[in-house]
Amino acid sequence: MQTKKFMGGKDHDINIEFLNRLLYHREELSGEEIESWLSSENNRKLLDEAAMYNRALCSFKYVSAKEKEKERLRLMNRIKSPGKQLFRWVGYAASILILVSAGLVFYMSSSDNRPEQLSIQEKINPGEFKAELVLPDGKKILLAAKEAYVDSSKGVVVKNDQTNGLVYSKNDASTDKSEKTYHTLKVPLGGFYPLLLSDGTKVWLNAGSELKYPVEFNGEVRDVYLHGEAYFEVMKDKIPFVVNLEDSRIEVLGTSFNVNAYKGDDNIFATLKSGSIAFYSEKEKIKTVIKPGQQLKMNANSGETFVRDVDVNTYTSWTEGIFNFNEMNLDEIMKIIARWYQVDVVFRDEKIRYDEYYGKMPMYSDIEDVLRKIEMSGNVKYKLEGKMLTITESKNGIN
Template sequence: MSSANKNEISCLLRKYFSGTLSPGEKIRLDSWLEEREEHRVLFERLHNDTRFAEEYGVFRRVDTERAWERFREGQGLGRRRRIGTWVRYAAVIMIPLIVGGIWWGISSGRKEKQPLVAQKSLPVLRKTDVILELADGKKMVLKGKQEKMIQVGEKLVVKQAAGELVYSDSVGNTRVDTNILRVPKGGEFKLQLADGTRVYLNSATKLKYPVAFEGEERRVYLEGEAYFEVAKDAERPFFVVTDEMTARVYGTEFNVNTSSENGVRTVLVEGKVGVTVRGSEREYVLKPSEMAFYDRGSGKVDVREVDTDLYTLWRKGMFVFERESLESIMETLSAWYDVEVFFQSESAKRLHFSGHMKRYEQIDEILHAITDATGVVFTINGKTVCVSR
């Protein structure tokens, strides 16, 4: 099939799934479906794909012309006239996955999916246990689905539910101790603090916090990534402290990520956040849909508008990448799947990929999608992944 025909069919399929296919275009699509049995099979696979179906409602709300245009530009296919109003959502990154999946088997008749070079395939992700460390140094393993009451301080008992720990808002005369939650690679956990603030902790994250808040402020300490839904309290500001910076809030939703080697990201979803770098008095005040990025190399803070879904959908079990470097993507996958990643080519690190997929799938599926889009080869041996071109 020629490149022009591929582009035409991709466009028709895009319009079909976004509900904008005209009667004339439907006739052309039906004709293509009748040409070969594999066309029909691939169409049905796409139509029944559960990952796509779950995001279908969101996808339909996107300006697909703008999304498609960005995909074409990224693939060097030239520019076309844009139509419609852009709805800011990262579903634009679904376009490469959809089209990539379609052409996986079309470009050469019954072409099979390119296999990974693997001595032993990685196992399905297994949820790991979270560790709760009490003030006296005692460590407790929090089993994922257990539900019980546990003692975390002097005369203080909290509720452990499925994947969540809930603290009471009253401690009476109890001494205010500090607890630490450690979420290992491949794990995640939810926490409700004593003031009602909810915290979603991502893989490879540590949070230090008091069992109750006393005084004029609320302060927690973070290493890794967490999403905060801060309970409103105009009299007591809430602080998230990391090694390099502090976020000051009152009542808001935001995400903080210290995991990247390059720097720290603070993304505001709603409300108001002020970010201050350690050793500096300057405060960077964020508005909703803005991100403050602290660059560890330069020591500077860059504030810019972003699509918050790109940085927060992890708490709903999704990986979302938009033209992200392969080095950064593999860093994220390494933390979640608990694998070691080695690049055999520096140029491979600089390749970019866009994708939107579930976190609970085997890593093989994600690597296949990246291979199909970029041409890199992944060699898997046990829990080690080597990347080469």
Template structure:
């Protein structure tokens, strides 16, 4: 969308020649601008400068690579329109009869998640690693558990230590809703845990296999070991690899267990179903059956890279991700809106910012304590 188109729409708004949806865009931004307590201090020169900067930056975002695009084109265009409208309203505020209170309303919002994890040791004791100091966290029979300088969990076998024989010790790393974490297992395998997820694993891998158990979602970069396959057990399936990169989404409240492969080769075993997938493919386990399809892997691992990524997702899919990342609840009043959403947005924004974007697709909501209520 060229800035001339946005300016044309702004002129049509001023002349009363816009649709109801376009009118809502403009008036919503106008109200946001007028509740800013710094608004009245802006001069005409500053507003014109900000107007040009906003246009240049946002038009660049629309034409930039997909990872920088926050939402579908029509929403990005709407943001440009609303910024123009706000500045236009400020330039002409002496002609505007309506007034807005100087005091900002208190707006309830939900901050994005952060690095949080609870580590359960083999003796049952729990350590909140986000509060733990860097360095040694525990000693599990000669295997040191450390919190690294960048906040990860790592395991290191202590040379010369008397390791317990014929006894395998297990740890569990669990993220709460609103949390994520990264750990490095004893064999060098790296694991990224999404919100409301957990992985149970041995402190030291022994025997002929390396097996872990997953709930929720995790991304694995498995250290290669030709002699000992790496196996992930999750929600009715087993994933077997020798060394590769893949993502497993196995939340209980999702319709299918999804395993997406980025590198190497993965075998999916679910009862009598056995499938091998290649990079760029995703296996879905649903109702006991496994299907394999080519997918955009960016969508599957967007969470690990700091984004929400939706491709024709319904409101239920969107809200389930929001509830986990922002630690909130969702409730529907009346029928569930039948809308499809496509686009990508940072997971660093607040929940209200995302909800305001959804409102441009006629999703209505209110915030009731810790609950987002989707209304007709």
């Protein structure tokens, strides 16, 4: 029998939601709301950690005083309203400094001036901003290892940096429209990367995913090929945009949606945020159109499809740095954890796989914090040895 477990309580979820609005939807909040929220020490610590995550995503090998100041100003501009100071703690949250060098991680904030030294071999770190670009001749470029990569061939300028990701933009050079040139962006386990295609479509690639796409779109269709998980904000155009998956495809004109199609998984999921998409199952030879707030699930073996209403944020919040485990069972949650933290998961008791859990956590959380919340919420115990994570049933549901 399927049971439901709640992680961290409602107050924790409310604080995570408020933090998300503060960082990404500042215009929705008043100065009084922010002042009140930041009066809590726990909330200030949460904001502190969020700033750390944003800094970590930039993946600078060394952080100079100049770069630290740029980060401080960026965080201030995001959180304060134009021309008006809203709270006195902005210096607190922006004082975070991450240094990654010589195999060590140092974390310092104004709440604790004592540096903490952690060996990478002793700690499983969350995912980071990294990817590999594969060119037509097979050449591979490690994007996270470069501050910039620029290529202006084929009539398209390709730029990469650790803030905006990989960006393709058209220039005035003449191009050969008879043949498409494809690039492939590969995001390893423990990675994440944004991409702006030459037609203006935005893509976020999750851990363990890859996307093959034309450097410049031409012809009667804008086609890309996905393995893994990606969130798309498709630029509206009369030319259809097609996401090709294994034994299926998704066709749109202009819309926002998430696709989860990892190799080896039993199901493929397409979740629609806005617009409309047509999902084609090659095995069933059927077309299904879904509306915003709906999710299509296709059995990867049979091709059978099923549509249900869902909370879209559950399936898109990863693009904003939040684990949202609502409506997910333990098996689904552990697949996410395995890809993000690069661990191998083993279930010793099969029946606990399908217990549902409800809760949200920052993706920059320490893996032990995530596992402890799951352990405290349900009848499970975990054991982490190196990269091996073992999940067992807890006797009598007591941990």
